[in-house]
Amino acid sequence: MNEVEILRKLAASASREAVPPVEVSSRVFADLVRPNEDMSRPLVWVAAVSGALAAPMAALALLTLDAWGNPMVELMWFLDWMLL
Numbered sequence: 001m002n003e004v005e006i007l008r009k010l011a012a013s014a015s016r017e018a019v020p021p022v023e024v025s026s027r028v029f030a031d032l033v034r035p036n037e038d039m040s041r042p043l044v045w046v047a048a049v050s051g052a053l054a055a056p057m058a059a060l061a062l063l064t065l066d067a068w069g070n071p072m073v074e075l076m077w078f079l080d081w082m083l084l
Helices: 003-016 025-033 041-068 071-083
Strands: none
Touching: none
């Protein structure tokens, strides 16, 4: 038998089956009204640690960038002294 035929037979048998009525709206509304558990607490700690570690790294990066300077300017200064 072909897989498509098997799927068609399964679809036909599923369409003949009666669907039981299900009422879930009261449970859904109860879940929506109930206050959420605080799931963001671990994320707050991760964000705090990340921010605490990122601030010194940003300061260090700015100091390094300032000390490093522009390589083209440094090259021009070197060539300028070479020509003198």
